[in-house]
Amino acid sequence: MSIFDEDVPKKNETGKVIVGExxxxxxxxxxxxxxxxxxxxxxxxxxxxxxxxxIRDAANSVFQ
Incomplete structure (x- = not known):
């Protein structure tokens, strides 16, 4: 392990999309x-x- 490993961007291993990544x-x-x-x-x-x-439209029609 190099002292510079923290500078290497890590790949998103979860497969999730991160907004702003x-x-x-x-x-x-x-x-x-x-x-x-x-x-x-x-x-x-x-x-x-x-x-x-x-659902909202159906509820509105019941209550009006």
Missing amino acids: DLSSLSEDELTERISALSEEINRTQRELEQRGT
């Missing part, structure tokens, strides 16, 4: 995977928002 050390393939993961998360979040809107 330094992208300079990622390969093109890793960047493509990151875009895919972020797109999937955006879609999941949009579906949840739509479901909540549907």
Whole structure:
């Protein structure tokens, strides 16, 4: 172990996307995977928002 090991950026071993993460050390393939993961998360979040809107609209129609 070198005294300079702490200066080497560590790869994200969990596979999770970290917002604000330094992208300079990622390969093109890793960047493509990151875009895919972020797109999937955006879609999941949009579906949840739509479901909540549907539930809210149903609740509003019952209480009005």
